[in-house]
Amino acid sequence: MLTRRHFIxxxxxxxxxxxxxxxxxxxxxxxxxxxxxxxxxxxxxxDPATTNPWDLHPRFLPQRVAAxxxxxxxxxxxxxxxxxxxxxxxxxxxxxxxxxxxRGDLYEPGTYTIRRKVEWPHWTPTKNMIxxxxxxxxxxxxMEPGPTNALGSRALYLFVGERDTYLRIHGxxxxxxxxxxxxxxxVRMVMAHINDLYPRVRIGATAYLYSAEESVxxxx
Numbered sequence: 146m147l148t149r150r151h152f153i154x155x156x157x158x159x160x161x162x163x164x165x166x167x168x169x170x171x172x173x174x175x176x177x178x179x180x181x182x183x184x185x186x187x188x189x190x191x192d193p194a195t196t197n198p199w200d201l202h203p204r205f206l207p208q209r210v211a212a213x214x215x216x217x218x219x220x221x222x223x224x225x226x227x228x229x230x231x232x233x234x235x236x237x238x239x240x241x242x243x244x245x246x247x248r249g250d251l252y253e254p255g256t257y258t259i260r261r262k263v264e265w266p267h268w269t270p271t272k273n274m275i276x277x278x279x280x281x282x283x284x285x286x287x288m289e290p291g292p293t294n295a296l297g298s299r300a301l302y303l304f305v306g307e308r309d310t311y312l313r314i315h316g317x318x319x320x321x322x323x324x325x326x327x328x329x330x331x332v333r334m335v336m337a338h339i340n341d342l343y344p345r346v347r348i349g350a351t352a353y354l355y356s357a358e359e360s361v362x363x364x365x
Contacts, residue, residue: 174265174290185292186336199320205243207338212239221352228324245333248326254356261302265290271311274329293318298336299343
């Protein structure tokens with residue numbers, strides 16, 4: 146059972162795509178285009194609890210779980226060890242999703258505020274990201290939205306005060322990375338899963354990204 150300070154008492158990816166070769170962030174999708182992309186990344190007959198064309202471990206599929214007392218509805222908690230994201234609900238429950246976190250020392254534990262939400266966002270790699278991954282240089286001017294975009298179908302933007310940290314909770318075109326350490330700092334989710342989560346998240350909500358030492362894995 147997880148401690149009250151941290152988060153939840155547990156109860157129980159679109160197919161990989163290659164990135165486009167050239168893209169410049171100068172267009173914005175229409176509502177019709179967004180709907181078409183949403184359909185593209187949502188499996189036919191999608192049931193969050195059972196649909197799994199991505200071959201994820203079943204524990205990474207969305208599940209409603211019991212929340213410990215005292216947690217604030219609307220807040221998000223990320224367990225760096227179990228690779229879970231919890232969205233706290235009214236009535237003592239939370240939705241739990243499998244995630245991927247940053248590789249190596251790029252994961253940044255902390256307390257953040259969600260100050261922006263975007264459907265089908267653009268993505269622009271930071272200078273540091275390009276230095277670590279020179280192949281990102283072709284997207285220095287930005288990558289257009291779409292199912293192969295690095296931020297996927299939805300993005301929640303994490304701030305400290307008024308400062309954009311460039312950390313995101315976002316969809317990924319690489320769903321098989323869920324459960325691992327794969328990103329350059331962000332928290333990744335299957336696109337169909339973050340599409341479910343996105344409308345439930347309010348601007349101003351707090352996101353807690355726990356360190357491995359702070360994260361508590363449920364027992365039993």
